[in-house]
Amino acid sequence: MTGCQVSENIQKTSSDEDYQSSSTAWRKAEARSTVRILSDGRGQCVLSVPDLRCGGCVATIERTLSTRTDVVSARVNLTLKQVVVTFVNADADPTSVISALGLLGYPATSADQDQSHENDTDNVGRGLLRAIAVAGFGAMNIMILSVAVWSGAAGETRDTFHLISALIAIPVVAYAGQPFFQSAFQALRVRRLNMDVPIAVAVVLALALSLAETMRGGEQAFFDAAVTLLFFLLSGRYLDHLMRERARSAVSGLARLSPRGAMLRQPDGVLTYVPLSAIAPGAIIAIGPDERVPVDVSVISGSTDLDRSLVTGEAIPVPAGFGDTLEAGTLNLTGAVEAEVLRSADESFLAQMMRMQSEAETGRGTYVRIADRAARLYAPVVHLLALATFVGWVLATGDWHTSAFVAISVLIITCPCALGLAVPVAHVVASGRLMRMGILMKDGSALERLAEIDRVVFDKTGTLTMGTAAVGLGPNDPALRAAAKALALKSFHPAARAIAISIAELPCQLDDATEVPGFGVAGCVGGRAVRLGRADWVADISMQAKDRASPVFAFADGPAMAFDLLETLRPGAFDAVKSFAAAGIPVAMLSGDIEARANRIANQLDIADVRSGETPADKIAALNALRDDGYRALMVGDGLNDAAALAAAHVSMAPSSASDAGRTAADFIFLRDGLEAVPAAWRMARATARIVRQNFGLAIAYNCIAIPLAMAGLVTPLIAALAMSASSILVIGNALRLNPPEKPRETQALRHKRSEVLA
Amino acid sequence: MMSNLTSPERARAMLITGAGVLIGLTMAVLGRNDPMGAHGWIVLLFCGVLFFIVADKLYDAEPVEDRSISYYDDPTKVGILLALFWAVVAMGMGVWVASQLAWPDLRFDAAWSSFGRIRPVHTSGVIFGFGGNALIATSYHIMQRTSRARMPDQVSPWFVLLGFNLFCVVAASGYLIGITQSKEYAEPEWYADLWLVIVWVVYFVLYIRTLARRNEPHIYVANWYYLSFILVVAILHIVNNLAVPASFTGAKSYSAFAGVQDAMVQWWYGHNAVAFFLTTGFLGMLYYFLPKRAGRPIYSYRLSILSFWGIVFFYIWVGSHHLHYTALPQWVQTLGVTFSVMLLVPSWASAGNALMTLNGAWHKVRDDATLRFMMVAAVFYGLSTFEGSFMAIRPVNALSHYTDWTVGHVHSGAMGWVAMITFGSIYALTPVLWRREAMYSWKAVEWHFWLALSGTVIYVFAMWNSGITQGLMWRTYTESGTLRFSFVDTLIAMHPYYIARAFGGLLFFAGACICFWNVVMTIRRVPHHASAIDYPTTSEAMEPAVPAAE
Amino acid sequence: MTILAFLIPITLGMGAVGLCVFFWSLRSNQYDDLSGDAERILFDEDRPLPAASARLSNTTKETAP
Numbered sequence A: 001m002t003g004c005q006v007s008e009n010i011q012k013t014s015s016d017e018d019y020q021s022s023s024t025a026w027r028k029a030e031a032r033s034t035v036r037i038l039s040d041g042r043g044q045c046v047l048s049v050p051d052l053r054c055g056g057c058v059a060t061i062e063r064t065l066s067t068r069t070d071v072v073s074a075r076v077n078l079t080l081k082q083v084v085v086t087f088v089n090a091d092a093d094p095t096s097v098i099s100a101l102g103l104l105g106y107p108a109t110s111a112d113q114d115q116s117h118e119n120d121t122d123n124v125g126r127g128l129l130r131a132i133a134v135a136g137f138g139a140m141n142i143m144i145l146s147v148a149v150w151s152g153a154a155g156e157t158r159d160t161f162h163l164i165s166a167l168i169a170i171p172v173v174a175y176a177g178q179p180f181f182q183s184a185f186q187a188l189r190v191r192r193l194n195m196d197v198p199i200a201v202a203v204v205l206a207l208a209l210s211l212a213e214t215m216r217g218g219e220q221a222f223f224d225a226a227v228t229l230l231f232f233l234l235s236g237r238y239l240d241h242l243m244r245e246r247a248r249s250a251v252s253g254l255a256r257l258s259p260r261g262a263m264l265r266q267p268d269g270v271l272t273y274v275p276l277s278a279i280a281p282g283a284i285i286a287i288g289p290d291e292r293v294p295v296d297v298s299v300i301s302g303s304t305d306l307d308r309s310l311v312t313g314e315a316i317p318v319p320a321g322f323g324d325t326l327e328a329g330t331l332n333l334t335g336a337v338e339a340e341v342l343r344s345a346d347e348s349f350l351a352q353m354m355r356m357q358s359e360a361e362t363g364r365g366t367y368v369r370i371a372d373r374a375a376r377l378y379a380p381v382v383h384l385l386a387l388a389t390f391v392g393w394v395l396a397t398g399d400w401h402t403s404a405f406v407a408i409s410v411l412i413i414t415c416p417c418a419l420g421l422a423v424p425v426a427h428v429v430a431s432g433r434l435m436r437m438g439i440l441m442k443d444g445s446a447l448e449r450l451a452e453i454d455r456v457v458f459d460k461t462g463t464l465t466m467g468t469a470a471v472g473l474g475p476n477d478p479a480l481r482a483a484a485k486a487l488a489l490k491s492f493h494p495a496a497r498a499i500a501i502s503i504a505e506l507p508c509q510l511d512d513a514t515e516v517p518g519f520g521v522a523g524c525v526g527g528r529a530v531r532l533g534r535a536d537w538v539a540d541i542s543m544q545a546k547d548r549a550s551p552v553f554a555f556a557d558g559p560a561m562a563f564d565l566l567e568t569l570r571p572g573a574f575d576a577v578k579s580f581a582a583a584g585i586p587v588a589m590l591s592g593d594i595e596a597r598a599n600r601i602a603n604q605l606d607i608a609d610v611r612s613g614e615t616p617a618d619k620i621a622a623l624n625a626l627r628d629d630g631y632r633a634l635m636v637g638d639g640l641n642d643a644a645a646l647a648a649a650h651v652s653m654a655p656s657s658a659s660d661a662g663r664t665a666a667d668f669i670f671l672r673d674g675l676e677a678v679p680a681a682w683r684m685a686r687a688t689a690r691i692v693r694q695n696f697g698l699a700i701a702y703n704c705i706a707i708p709l710a711m712a713g714l715v716t717p718l719i720a721a722l723a724m725s726a727s728s729i730l731v732i733g734n735a736l737r738l739n740p741p742e743k744p745r746e747t748q749a750l751r752h753k754r755s756e757v758l759a
Numbered sequence B: 001m002m003s004n005l006t007s008p009e010r011a012r013a014m015l016i017t018g019a020g021v022l023i024g025l026t027m028a029v030l031g032r033n034d035p036m037g038a039h040g041w042i043v044l045l046f047c048g049v050l051f052f053i054v055a056d057k058l059y060d061a062e063p064v065e066d067r068s069i070s071y072y073d074d075p076t077k078v079g080i081l082l083a084l085f086w087a088v089v090a091m092g093m094g095v096w097v098a099s100q101l102a103w104p105d106l107r108f109d110a111a112w113s114s115f116g117r118i119r120p121v122h123t124s125g126v127i128f129g130f131g132g133n134a135l136i137a138t139s140y141h142i143m144q145r146t147s148r149a150r151m152p153d154q155v156s157p158w159f160v161l162l163g164f165n166l167f168c169v170v171a172a173s174g175y176l177i178g179i180t181q182s183k184e185y186a187e188p189e190w191y192a193d194l195w196l197v198i199v200w201v202v203y204f205v206l207y208i209r210t211l212a213r214r215n216e217p218h219i220y221v222a223n224w225y226y227l228s229f230i231l232v233v234a235i236l237h238i239v240n241n242l243a244v245p246a247s248f249t250g251a252k253s254y255s256a257f258a259g260v261q262d263a264m265v266q267w268w269y270g271h272n273a274v275a276f277f278l279t280t281g282f283l284g285m286l287y288y289f290l291p292k293r294a295g296r297p298i299y300s301y302r303l304s305i306l307s308f309w310g311i312v313f314f315y316i317w318v319g320s321h322h323l324h325y326t327a328l329p330q331w332v333q334t335l336g337v338t339f340s341v342m343l344l345v346p347s348w349a350s351a352g353n354a355l356m357t358l359n360g361a362w363h364k365v366r367d368d369a370t371l372r373f374m375m376v377a378a379v380f381y382g383l384s385t386f387e388g389s390f391m392a393i394r395p396v397n398a399l400s401h402y403t404d405w406t407v408g409h410v411h412s413g414a415m416g417w418v419a420m421i422t423f424g425s426i427y428a429l430t431p432v433l434w435r436r437e438a439m440y441s442w443k444a445v446e447w448h449f450w451l452a453l454s455g456t457v458i459y460v461f462a463m464w465n466s467g468i469t470q471g472l473m474w475r476t477y478t479e480s481g482t483l484r485f486s487f488v489d490t491l492i493a494m495h496p497y498y499i500a501r502a503f504g505g506l507l508f509f510a511g512a513c514i515c516f517w518n519v520v521m522t523i524r525r526v527p528h529h530a531s532a533i534d535y536p537t538t539s540e541a542m543e544p545a546v547p548a549a550e
Numbered sequence C: 001m002t003i004l005a006f007l008i009p010i011t012l013g014m015g016a017v018g019l020c021v022f023f024w025s026l027r028s029n030q031y032d033d034l035s036g037d038a039e040r041i042l043f044d045e046d047r048p049l050p051a052a053s054a055r056l057s058n059t060t061k062e063t064a065p
Ligand code: HEM
Pocket: B091, B092, B094, B095, B096, B097, B098, B099, B101, B119, B122, B123, B126, B127, B131, B406, B407, B410, B411, B414, B415, B418, B419, B501, B502, B504, B505, B506, B508, B509
């Protein structure tokens, strides 16, 4: 062990063990903070288990967990891929359950309860379902009575049936119509028209007219139309809601990246876990390896490497030591550090980003959904027509009553039932297909906006490239390579991992290996000291190592050899860029990384329009400039630094590996690695837009036939019911065309493969 | 089995059967000058035998079984055996009825064996005796398994099962004696009807109590189907049987409704009986046993719930299609047609859902006759509902009504759907219930399957041909505008079809006998076998039927 | 058709019962995990689950010492 005394400047921090345990303590406390306390004093937490697949998984997990003494009950939700665990005590430790699940082969994370805030129950959805049930009940019963009237029940029977229908219809409309009345009222209050205004008007007028007819023993009543209409529209609205809800729960199932709390060094020297809100500037916190920095801090002891890719877009990890500032959201890679808090959580870099994001979002607030745009045209036209009909009939016949009847029947038959369904049904079908492709869509307007894009802007790090680095160039001598590999294997630094992977040789015997966070790995091979790491650090033992950007390897007093680090492209990146270019949509790249790295990727992908070194504000400015020039840009990005830009863009997408803020800001999230998801989603959006346009066409064609009939006074309730149902079904059927029939053969083959894997 | 009751439970059972004996005696005394007296003796005998069975075990040792870790399967077992017993009896009757139509001499000149008396023995026997017992037994099984809870007590399940069988016995024997209120499928007289109300209420309460004890938060959809069967049948039964007894010492009663009103109520009942007795209950069976046996979840659970509400809502008003071209107002008939046609949607949704569940497990269907029973049942369900919706259209009905086409439709539903799904379920259930590895003879199951299928097909085709021939002959006019064929001409034309029908029925009946034998042999000969999971399923259960959306 | 005075209220009543049952099922979370619930019946053990109350008292007993 001669020659190995170089380790004197490898200061091993005295409290290394302390950090080690603080790190596990932080992890536990972090998990524990997700446990909710139930009213009966028990604890409950929700774990997200993405690998849940079938009833077998459900049974295994529930059986295993419920035999544990600390668990009262475990309930798996296969739809949401979650497990709700109820603990005996409120201060239970979910990490042991998580590791038990891991042992069963189901990696789990605690689901983000901040997002599923409404106590897990979806109250809006339930309200809608309830309204649907009421409307369905009313529609069925009124339909029975109406069919009876249409097929000839006359005289007293008819009047009685109308009366019963009225008694059913009034409460049903009052209850089930609320979503439309409220929305219409809100729109009118700000002097806008949306689709719900004509709907509400038609329903109310139909009801009023039918009531009047019933009172005077008239022959025709539209109760059936009014209630069936509500039923159809509510179904569309519910599906729409369901789609958003599904995306929301899928997003909340993604692992949370930003920490909820930190290990705070108390005045008495003990480390305790405190939630973020309780951390004040000046406090000292400990941050272990593989943890994210919770607030903006400056390092006071220890050294480490940082992955800032999510924060600044820099692809390559950077070392940090005493005095360096770490922004909230940075990932601490290798060493444990203690740091002084600079700003409290709500002023931290992360919070600043969030603020920028919400400001940026207002730019998009003016977007009007296509259905409402249609309503703005449609409502006045229809209402004017009804008025004209009324005036015309009064002039022609002088019969006020008949005129009112005809005019209102015009409103009823033109009631935008099909229009109300034209958009949501298409969007629901599309969102289902996107989900099967591994793309989550937050809401329908996103799909509309995505169909309109004429510019695409990519972030570089984490979007066009993957976080992992690859090695371009290294030493050729096998002996050196074996030694370098042995060193590289000792570290979890991404660069070291990449180096280890790139060397095919077996590692040689290595003694005394130590990792020096922020610098590299040292050890001895055959009695000679070796180092792999930062150039200036390796230069301590080797003369030629200085002044290199990339990691360097050297034997003591031997030549230094550099490893060239490259970024790996995300799979499908090339095709994604090309398919946009082929469609005539210019592609640009906005990167926070240094120019050299940005340009290299841009060249590889044939992107001409590149900007590097962009700050978050620069990115927003760039997108706003595009908007001001009248372009509609799709932004694809992942980082914290992209979050605001994602919000500022016309529409945005993020990978599931993105920062929490990025995921919140993006309209679409793709769950699989490949970047093909971006053009695939865009194509889907275009196809959907086409279907929506066709649906509008159908609705207009329907009206062209129906309105003249109605104005001529030829519309009976039966015709109204048939026409409205037919047009709705037509529209739904058209939307279903977005779902190509699955080929059973293919799925069967796939299934066999899957069962082989399982067997 | 009685030894599994605790002594207070045995005492309660004795009390109930004792009360039954007293009621029987009262009826026998009061009705001594009326056929009702005979029913009194039958009730007395039935309850007396049960009384002694219980009394015999009254002082046996207390049961040792740990009730918190076991389901209560005894009544289920008896129910299955009773169902099979009724199957053999009533289908045997069916063969006899069919043979009488082909060879009228088979009446042997007795009053009790006339067509009009044994035909209801067949219909009530298959619908209530076979179908009813099968429904009660499987519902006991399913409600416990899907709730993961034992039934709340051990007496009321026996009360429901045996009480229902008492009703069946009273009904069947009444037809032979000549007691009937002449409403199809509701022939028994007022006291039997009252008794059934009591039994049915206890059944409903038992079901709800079991569900209330459930340890599995979700109520599986099969339970909804069973519950609707119990609840709606109760209401239908009560309304349709509103009647005033001519005297409390005799069987005769008069309906509360008259004329076309009575007809409307009868067919409001009649079709809903088809809907809620012969359809929803058996759909419950399908939704439980088919996924179990196939080892894969139902194709679309959401659809099964939606079609439940669809079926329940649409069925209520279709009854008037039985009264086309009668004194019923035209609009009521049209109403029935409209809803009959719409009913096709949820019906086919159910049948399609069942078949899609099997999509991807066809090799199992090929190898497993039990699963094949269920698949064929789903197919016949789809066929007969399509046929029904078609026949409900007035012009079609003008041809089909009063002809054998209706009988063909009935049996494609009853044999193809109801009986097939029941036999499939019994084959799936028997090994589980008696803790046996498998049925005694799989070859016998295979034989039964082919006998049942060919029997049904022969029967149904014979009736289609016969019915359409009949209908066309009836409406053929000569040039001078008179009827071309006399009634006897049509009868002669029917004759070969009636022989074919009797033959098809015989095959079906033989299959049922084989089934009974096979179940008994399974109980007696197959060694005991306990498995941790009920219905151990093979590997494929591990993968979802549909590519699960992410 | 005076009989309708009977049949219509009965039908409406049954429908209303159905509606209430549906509301109840909605409130008691019957539709929260349809795909899971469809699968569950395939994997039942051949005995009832211990009642929730029994389990609770068990676990508290076990953790008490
Ligand atoms: C062994 C097989 C069977 C045979 C041979 C058979 C035979 C018959 C015969 C001959 C009739 C009288 C037809 C007429 O009046 O013209 C009949 C009626 C009926 N059978 Fe069956 N049947 C069999 C199985 C079943 C089964 C399994 C069910 C029900 C689950 C059933 C339900 C009925 C019903 C409901 C009727 C009355 C039909 C009507 O009124 O239109 N049968 N059966």
